[in-house]
Amino acid sequence: MLRKTQFANDHYYHIYNRGVDKRKIFLENKHYYRFIQGLYEFNDLDVVTNVNWRLFNYGSPAPIVKKRKRLVEIICFCLMPSHFHLILKQLVENGISKFMHKLGTGYANYFNEVQDRTGSLFEGRYKSILIEEDRYFVHLSRYIHLNCIGLIEPKWKECGIKDWEKVNKFLERYRWSSYLDYVEKSNMPSLVNTDFILNYFGSKEKYRQFTSGWLHDDINYIKDLTLE
Numbered sequence: 328m329l330r331k332t333q334f335a336n337d338h339y340y341h342i343y344n345r346g347v348d349k350r351k352i353f354l355e356n357k358h359y360y361r362f363i364q365g366l367y368e369f370n371d372l373d374v375v376t377n378v379n380w381r382l383f384n385y386g387s388p389a390p391i392v393k394k395r396k397r398l399v400e401i402i403c404f405c406l407m408p409s410h411f412h413l414i415l416k417q418l419v420e421n422g423i424s425k426f427m428h429k430l431g432t433g434y435a436n437y438f439n440e441v442q443d444r445t446g447s448l449f450e451g452r453y454k455s456i457l458i459e460e461d462r463y464f465v466h467l468s469r470y471i472h473l474n475c476i477g478l479i480e481p482k483w484k485e486c487g488i489k490d491w492e493k494v495n496k497f498l499e500r501y502r503w504s505s506y507l508d509y510v511e512k513s514n515m516p517s518l519v520n521t522d523f524i525l526n527y528f529g530s531k532e533k534y535r536q537f538t539s540g541w542l543h544d545d546i547n548y549i550k551d552l553t554l555e
Contacts, residue, residue, distance in 0.1 A: 343453060344410065344454065347448060347449060352409060398426040399417055401519050407475060476494050476497060479493065511535075
């Protein structure tokens with residue numbers, strides 16, 4: 328049973344939320360783009376006042392130039408049609424709470440406006456849990472990066488991955504996660520901090536091999552951190 332998390336600075340947390348009634352919260356590419364912009368823009372102690380948000384220069388290693396007082400470090404993420412996963416490190420007091428409030432409210436307001444809808448978008452308050460050991464941390468990052476393969480292998484968590492060649496090709500093309508920034512393909516380098524995990528493995532290639540080494544039993548190893 329999940330406890331109410333008390334966020335502490337310099338600690339890492341798995342954060343998860345999904346659409347109310349399991350509805351889709353990302354219907355088009357522009358929705359994913361806007362949420363990703365929110366991950367960057369709302370990660371600021373100051374109020375976001377730029378309503379004409381810049382577009383990310385996706386696929387380029389050039390960082391976005393903006394002076395920020397960051398609330399959190401984003402370690403990894405994966406966006407799926409009906410939900411999202413994050414691993415965050417809190418940098419300032421109440422940083423995660425402030426960040427997630429701005430992110431959730433900002434995206435819900437945007438989505439409701441462009442979809443001409445009203446009411447709650449997310450299934451209540453986001454879920455969160457403290458990650459207390461390095462080995463769980465890296466296994467959880469792999470689980471989060473693999474989460475998107477549910478779009479092509481819906482039973483991968485229960486039955487394992489049947490076609491790794493197909494899965495690896497899919498991962499190499501999936502833009503809505505931080506996986507590509509961990510495996511030699513710059514996707515959103517100004518958004519995520521890959522240092523902790525890559526220093527643990529020693530190289531991007533070793534992390535790629537680790538991700539491709541997922542076994543069916545690994546889900547039992549981290550089941551208390553998956554939040555789904």
